[in-house]
Amino acid sequence: MKQSQLFAKTRKEAPSDEVAKNAQLLIRAGFIHKEMAGVYSYLPLGLRVFNNIANIIREEMNTIGGQEVQLTALQEKALWEKTDRWDDEKVDNWFKTKLKNDTELGLGFTHEEPLTNIMRDHVRSHKDLPMLAYQIQTKFRNELRSKSGLMRGREFSMKDLYSFARTEEEHEALYAKARGAYVRIFERVGLSDITKIAFASGGVFSKYSEEFQTISDAGEDVIYVDEKKNIAVNQEVYTDDVLKDLGLDKGELVEYKSIETGNIFSLGTKFSEPLNLTFKDESEKDVPVIMGSYGIGVGRLMGALVEVLSDEKGIVWPEEVAPFAIHLIQIGNDDKVHAHATEMYETLTARGVEVLFDERDIRPGAKFADSDLFGIPMRAVISEKTMAEGKIETTNRKTGKTTMINEAEFLKAQHV
Amino acid sequence: MKQSQLFAKTRKEAPSDEVAKNAQLLIRAGFIHKEMAGVYSYLPLGLRVFNNIANIIREEMNTIGGQEVQLTALQEKALWEKTDRWDDEKVDNWFKTKLKNDTELGLGFTHEEPLTNIMRDHVRSHKDLPMLAYQIQTKFRNELRSKSGLMRGREFSMKDLYSFARTEEEHEALYAKARGAYVRIFERVGLSDITKIAFASGGVFSKYSEEFQTISDAGEDVIYVDEKKNIAVNQEVYTDDVLKDLGLDKGELVEYKSIETGNIFSLGTKFSEPLNLTFKDESEKDVPVIMGSYGIGVGRLMGALVEVLSDEKGIVWPEEVAPFAIHLIQIGNDDKVHAHATEMYETLTARGVEVLFDERDIRPGAKFADSDLFGIPMRAVISEKTMAEGKIETTNRKTGKTTMINEAEFLKAQHV
Numbered sequence: 096m097k098q099s100q101l102f103a104k105t106r107k108e109a110p111s112d113e114v115a116k117n118a119q120l121l122i123r124a125g126f127i128h129k130e131m132a133g134v135y136s137y138l139p140l141g142l143r144v145f146n147n148i149a150n151i152i153r154e155e156m157n158t159i160g161g162q163e164v165q166l167t168a169l170q171e172k173a174l175w176e177k178t179d180r181w182d183d184e185k186v187d188n189w190f191k192t193k194l195k196n197d198t199e200l201g202l203g204f205t206h207e208e209p210l211t212n213i214m215r216d217h218v219r220s221h222k223d224l225p226m227l228a229y230q231i232q233t234k235f236r237n238e239l240r241s242k243s244g245l246m247r248g249r250e251f252s253m254k255d256l257y258s259f260a261r262t263e264e265e266h267e268a269l270y271a272k273a274r275g276a277y278v279r280i281f282e283r284v285g286l287s288d289i290t291k292i293a294f295a296s297g298g299v300f301s302k303y304s305e306e307f308q309t310i311s312d313a314g315e316d317v318i319y320v321d322e323k324k325n326i327a328v329n330q331e332v333y334t335d336d337v338l339k340d341l342g343l344d345k346g347e348l349v350e351y352k353s354i355e356t357g358n359i360f361s362l363g364t365k366f367s368e369p370l371n372l373t374f375k376d377e378s379e380k381d382v383p384v385i386m387g388s389y390g391i392g393v394g395r396l397m398g399a400l401v402e403v404l405s406d407e408k409g410i411v412w413p414e415e416v417a418p419f420a421i422h423l424i425q426i427g428n429d430d431k432v433h434a435h436a437t438e439m440y441e442t443l444t445a446r447g448v449e450v451l452f453d454e455r456d457i458r459p460g461a462k463f464a465d466s467d468l469f470g471i472p473m474r475a476v477i478s479e480k481t482m483a484e485g486k487i488e489t490t491n492r493k494t495g496k497t498t499m500i501n502e503a504e505f506l507k508a509q510h511v
Numbered sequence: 512m513k514q515s516q517l518f519a520k521t522r523k524e525a526p527s528d529e530v531a532k533n534a535q536l537l538i539r540a541g542f543i544h545k546e547m548a549g550v551y552s553y554l555p556l557g558l559r560v561f562n563n564i565a566n567i568i569r570e571e572m573n574t575i576g577g578q579e580v581q582l583t584a585l586q587e588k589a590l591w592e593k594t595d596r597w598d599d600e601k602v603d604n605w606f607k608t609k610l611k612n613d614t615e616l617g618l619g620f621t622h623e624e625p626l627t628n629i630m631r632d633h634v635r636s637h638k639d640l641p642m643l644a645y646q647i648q649t650k651f652r653n654e655l656r657s658k659s660g661l662m663r664g665r666e667f668s669m670k671d672l673y674s675f676a677r678t679e680e681e682h683e684a685l686y687a688k689a690r691g692a693y694v695r696i697f698e699r700v701g702l703s704d705i706t707k708i709a710f711a712s713g714g715v716f717s718k719y720s721e722e723f724q725t726i727s728d729a730g731e732d733v734i735y736v737d738e739k740k741n742i743a744v745n746q747e748v749y750t751d752d753v754l755k756d757l758g759l760d761k762g763e764l765v766e767y768k769s770i771e772t773g774n775i776f777s778l779g780t781k782f783s784e785p786l787n788l789t790f791k792d793e794s795e796k797d798v799p800v801i802m803g804s805y806g807i808g809v810g811r812l813m814g815a816l817v818e819v820l821s822d823e824k825g826i827v828w829p830e831e832v833a834p835f836a837i838h839l840i841q842i843g844n845d846d847k848v849h850a851h852a853t854e855m856y857e858t859l860t861a862r863g864v865e866v867l868f869d870e871r872d873i874r875p876g877a878k879f880a881d882s883d884l885f886g887i888p889m890r891a892v893i894s895e896k897t898m899a900e901g902k903i904e905t906t907n908r909k910t911g912k913t914t915m916i917n918e919a920e921f922l923k924a925q926h927v
Contacts, residue, residue: 099638100576101578102578102580102633102642102644103632103633104632104633104635104639106632125633128629128632130582130583130585130586130587130625131585131587131616134583134585135583136580136581136582136583136625136629137580137581138580138629139578139579139580139644142579142580142581145581160516162517162518162555163555163558164518164552164553164554164555164558165552165553165558165561166546166552167546167550167551167552167666168584168649168651168666169546169547169550169651169665169666170546171546171547190608190609190616191608191609192606192607192608192618193606193607194653194665195653195654195655200547200606202608202618209546209552213544213552213554216519216520216522216544217518217519217520217541219520222515223520226518228518228555233584233649235584235585237610237611238611239611249585249610250583250584250585
């Protein structure tokens with residue numbers, strides 16, 4: 096796409112009330128727009144990144160046999176009363192609203208209840224299980240405070256996967272599959288090095304849950320990591336009993352602030368019993384389904400990437416999630432340079448390479464500043480100077496390394 | 512995908528309170544789940560159709576240079592007060608909610624206000640225009656009654672495009688582009704024959720708006736069509752003055768019930784003036800931007816397709832939106848038949864053809880009933896009988912025409 100036609104403009108300052116680095120940079124770069132605290136609209140470049148992350152997650156969910164669905168925000172009181180999660184005393188972050196006839200409705204902050212309820216129509220016999228279903232859908236959470244940018248939204252998009260199993264063993268197998276998919280997602284978005292799987296509080300049905308915690312000073316969580324054993328523990332279960340249970344020694348643990356970028360839960364029959372989701376086993380007996388739930392906030396992951404990978408000049412996107420692969424910049428407004436850069440843009444685009452082409456008639460410094468802010472992995476510059484040498488100047492956004500390379504060689508290396 | 516693993520099961524009866532044919536069939540086929548009146552979750556097959564329709568719309572929006580964004584549901588009072596659309600006396604279908612500190616919020620029923628507001632950050636000079644921006648996003652409308660299934664949702668997904676122009680002439684050009692994209696969308700989803708562009712009420716800034724009205728007895732609208740002149744008029748502007756203005760003769764008009772599947776509006780400066788969206792023209796004067804808005808309900812279009820194309824046996828999807836291209840059915844549970852059908856399934860899938868493979872061990876009648884209900888364009892049957900002849904039996908869902916065809920020939924015709 097040509098940068099002169101781009102919807103959003105960069106700006107020097109983020110809104111003065113925005114304290115989170117991820118939101119400051121993403122707003123300055125024109126990737127998102129702040130509607131109110133914890134509520135952000137996605138502009139074209141931001142939506143491209145969002146969709147790239149969502150598609151990585153979607154692919155990994157499909158790979159383990161997850162079937163995609165799309166549930167609704169509007170929720171009925173009667174359903175959530177069955178699990179005792181309607182009352183604002185029990186769940187303190189509901190947004191509630193009303194139909195014209197005064198019927199109270201809620202805006203879903205999660206979807207265990209409605210999906211379990213739907214499954215009742217579709218699970219009859221033991222042959223209908225196991226099942227994995229997921230969605231990438233908007234959640235609403237009425238947070239008292241929300242100042243972490245994309246990392247704590249009042250309205251945000253989440254991938255939530257739910258597993259439905261016949262036995263505890265089958266559940267463990269599904270849980271292991273989902274856990275493996277999460278590990279691959281964090282690898283693909285470039286966060287595996289600094290993301291730890293931490294034991295966290297479980298519930299009635301399991302001793303612990305597991306959280307994917309990405310180490311960052313911007314995080315709201317604290318974890319303790321045994322680097323040698325590669326085990327981490329969330330502060331909320333950092334007790335002598337738990338450490339003993341996990342075979343950990345306080346002296347070996349290092350404390351980090353971290354962002355909870357994913358979590359996986361064994362739910363047992365916590366939802367299937369009150370909502371009466373059962374299947375007939377081989378002896379025709381009704382048995383409650385054993386469930387698990389597995390969440391990743393898509394926007395939160397995007398925010399975390401900005402928090403941990405950006406530098407003083409701007410954002411640094413990993414290749415797999417970047418809005419474009421190449422930021423092609425024309426320097427000077429000479430007709431020959433413009434014609435040549437345009438030809439390069441068209442050649443790359445025709446090959447399916449995603450290119451943002453800065454053909455604007457503005458000074459080079461402003462172009463480079465925008466380019467650093469955007470964080471596209473490779474910058475490629477065409478100017479009178481590069482043309483004289485038959486070369487193109489590429490710069491790696493992450494390392495800052497600049498290379499002059501023959502155009503033919505450069506083109507040879509660019510394919511999808 | 513193998514049908515035995517499919518999330519949703521078909522059923523003989525839709526919920527007893529469901530009167531709309533589109534919802535009845537889609538629920539029976541396991542494409543959607545009714546959460547409450549006007550609020551439906553999409554199950555895997557339904558989501559596939561939804562995404563196919565959304566992608567057709569997205570492609571046509573991108574073709575005319577539309578840039579995709581994603582705005583939020585949560586809306587602030589102050590913004591909507593500026594255009595006098597906050598008060599429930601003025602707009603009667605708001606869902607309202609509250610933050611913890613009692614700040615009132617609304618759930619967006621449309622997005623002229625927030626997008627105009629965002630544009631203020633990104634439009635400065637005349638060089639920043641024209642601009643087309645769109646989203647495929649969830650709207651909330653607190654309808655008093657909602658009994659038309661997917662065709663009148665309280666929560667539903669809409670593609671809304673907005674145009675921003677410098678002059679009336681430039682606006683007319685953008686409007687014509689958007690109108691052309693709509694015409695192509697209706698062609699691609701297979702509704703162009705029975706969809707009329709009808710004059711409807713305009714507003715302060717334009718004499719008329721235009722509606723895409725799909726003729727159907729399930730519709731809530733009434734239009735009058737002059738078939739020869741290919742002009743239609745919505746009942747709401749069916750007056751002697753309007754007919755005279757449009758050069759129509761009452762005697763030539765045929766009355767139809769119809770579904771409003773799309774609408775396009777010239778907005779003039781209705782939103783840019785109160786929200787102060789201006790650009791500096793070449794003489795540095797601040798000039799209000801001229802806007803248009805263009806909507807298509809994605810779910811409504813899906814519902815309309817079911818209303819107008821289904822038959823007594825079930826749904827009939829056009830090829831471009833069908834959840835799968837081929838419904839491959841294995842008849843009998845003979846090992847050889849199963850192995851052969853599985854090989855066919857894998858061959859087709861490897862070629863990128865989307866196949867639903869019914870390998871279930873149930874009676875043929877039940878398989879055919881499901882197949883008719885699902886509405887996949889081509890059914891392909893493999894049985895001992897077809898194998899004995901080296902053939903495959905295909906049936907066109909729409910025409911009912913059955914053909915025995917050599918497997919080699921059949922395979923040759925299947926590619927993406």
